[in-house]
Amino acid sequence: MQSSQNSIQKVREQTDSVMLFCSLGKDSLVLLDLIYPHFNKIVCVFMYFVRGLEHVERWVDWAKAKYPKIEFVQVPHWNLTYILRSGMYCVANPKTRLLKLRNVVDAMRLKYGIHYCFLGMKKADGMNRNLMLKGYASNNYENDGLVYPLAEWTQKNILAYMKQHKLPQPVRxxxxxxxxxxxxxxxxxxxxxxxxxxxxxxxxxxxxxxxxxxxxxxxxxxxxxxxx
Structure with a gap:
């Protein structure tokens, strides 16, 4: 889609190093494939609930083999703070500091010195996402360095891209x-x-x-x- 290319090109005019929050799901794999040819350095950030799961590591290895320029880093998922604090299926720790996605983004920016961060969110994901992303449309779906090139994509678009570019179906x-x-x-x-x-x-x-x-x-x- 043209809106995707506009978002990516706008960032490329500013830098050759970016981050991508990569869940290894369909949307993030398509986004990785889209941005890979345009940047010299891409730090892929995977947020885990439990680290070292074999079926996840197999996908990490696949991504690093297909896209050799990427750097793949794994960090705890921000939602873990809510799970640990409340004691969901574990011993509660009420002293756990609650975090949001933005806290993880800011920490990764500080660590790698990279401002622009790509995320695979789409308007089609739900009403809240739709309202949020509509607010960024006039700025090529970019907000303070957070970039959403897939904003206008549907699930049908995602599946068609994966088929055309021979991307494997992730774990379902x-x-x-x-x-x-x-x-x-x-x-x-x-x-x-x-x-x-x-x-x-x-x-x-x-x-x-x-x-x-x-x-x-x-x-x-x-x-x-x-x-x-």
Whole structure:
């Protein structure tokens, strides 16, 4: 889309070094592919809930092999602060300082000395995203160094680009639009079936999350008994 090229070109006129917040999902992989030819240095920032999951590391290795100029850095997800403070599936730590995405962006800017940061958010992601991104339209979807080249893309556009440029489909834990790692049954079932070793790593950090699959199995067992 022309709006994407305008956003990227505007940043390229200012610098040859940028950051990309890369979740390794469809949107961020498409955005990485879009911006890669235009910049000499791209720092990809992946925010994790549990570090060192094998199925995630395989995608990190794939990205570094396909795009050798990138630097890939992994940092704790800002949402972890809310999980740790509230004690969701772990022992609560009320002293945990709550963070937002902007705090992570500012920390990465300070560490790497890079101002411009690309994010793969789209208007089609929901009403709040739509309202936010509409406010940046007159400035080529850029706001204080935060750049959103995919703002006008739809999921159909994303899938068409991936097919045209032969990008592989990332991990899909379930059928929902939001498809990252999280404390939900779709994700835990996928991990148990495909990467049980990663599930054990999650249990080590969040031991009480074992309850997710236990409750699921117990419910299915009770329903089977009732049908018998």
């Amino acid at each position: 834990y379930g059928k929902k639009a939001s498809n990252g790692i999280g404390f939900n049954i779709d994700c835990f079932l996928w991990l148990r079936e495909n990467y049980p070793q990663d599930l054990l790593k999650i249990y080590k950090v969040f031991p009480l999350s074992k309850r997710i699959l236990w409750e699921y199995d117990q419910k299915n067992k009770d329903e089977s008994i009732a049908r018998a």
